[in-house]
Amino acid sequence: MGEELKLLGAWANPFSRRVEIALKIKGVEYEYLDGDIIHNKSALLLEYNPVHKKMPVLVHNGKPIAESLMILEYIDETWKDNPILPRDPYKRAMARFWAKFLDEKCVPALWKYCWSLGEEQENAYEEACGVLKILEGELEDKKFFGGNNLGFVDITANSVGLWIVVIQEAGGFNILTPDKFPRLCKWAEEFRSCPVVKENLPPRDRLYALFKARFEKISGSKDAELASRH
Incomplete structure (x- = not known):
C-alpha cells in the first residue's frame, strides 16, 4: 500500500x-x-x-x-527503524524533558537576547547564558546529548547548533563561544558535521544574509524612532 x-x-x-x-x-x-x-x-x-x-x-x-x-x-x-528516541522508558522521559526545556526555556531566552538592542539585550544576556550553561552541564563529556548517536534532543537543539551561531555572526555579538561553552561548541560542530544534518540544514550564507538584513532593518527602525524624539 x-x-x-x-x-x-x-x-x-x-x-x-x-x-x-x-x-x-x-x-x-x-x-x-x-x-x-x-x-x-x-x-x-x-x-x-x-x-x-x-x-x-x-x-x-x-x-x-x-x-x-x-x-x-x-x-x-x-517508522520503527533507526529510532531517534531511546527505547528505555526513563531515558525516553529524560529526552522529552530536555526537548521541552529547549523549546520552552532555551530558545525563547536566546531569541530574546539575539533580537533585542542596547539595554534590553544586556538585561537578557544573563538569562541566555544561564540556559546555555544548563545545556553545557547536561552534555558532560558526551558526543551527543543521548550518547554516541544523534537523537531526539540533538535534533531539537538544532537552533543552538546552527541558527544561534549564524545570528550572532550577523549581529556582531558573541554569546555561544568556545571559551564560555566549550562542550556546546564542540557538540555544535559534531552536529553540523553529521551527513544527515549537513544535507538538511539551510545554506549558511543564505541564512547569514537573511539575518544581516533583519538586523539592519531593526537598527534602522531604532534610529528612526530615536530621531523622532528630538
Whole structure:
C-alpha cells in the first residue's frame, strides 16, 4: 500500500528542519512544500493547521500533525527503524524533558537576547547564558546529548547548533563561544558535521544574509524612532 507523506515547511525555519532531519534519518520518502514563515499564510497551511497557523505540518495519508516535537514523536512511532528516541522508558522521559526545556526555556531566552538592542539585550544576556550553561552541564563529556548517536534532543537543539551561531555572526555579538561553552561548541560542530544534518540544514550564507538584513532593518527602525524624539 502506497503512503502519501507531505511536509509543509520553510527553508529558514529551524522547527521545519527538525522534521526533515528526522525523516532523512528514517529513510522515509516525502514531498516537501515550502512556504513563507512570516507573511504568507497559505490556504493549505490554514487547512492543515487552523489552530496555530504555523509550520511545520506533516501530512500522512491526508491526516495533518502539527508542532515539531509532536511530529518527531509521530515519525519515531510510525517508522520503527533507526529510532531517534531511546527505547528505555526513563531515558525516553529524560529526552522529552530536555526537548521541552529547549523549546520552552532555551530558545525563547536566546531569541530574546539575539533580537533585542542596547539595554534590553544586556538585561537578557544573563538569562541566555544561564540556559546555555544548563545545556553545557547536561552534555558532560558526551558526543551527543543521548550518547554516541544523534537523537531526539540533538535534533531539537538544532537552533543552538546552527541558527544561534549564524545570528550572532550577523549581529556582531558573541554569546555561544568556545571559551564560555566549550562542550556546546564542540557538540555544535559534531552536529553540523553529521551527513544527515549537513544535507538538511539551510545554506549558511543564505541564512547569514537573511539575518544581516533583519538586523539592519531593526537598527534602522531604532534610529528612526530615536530621531523622532528630538
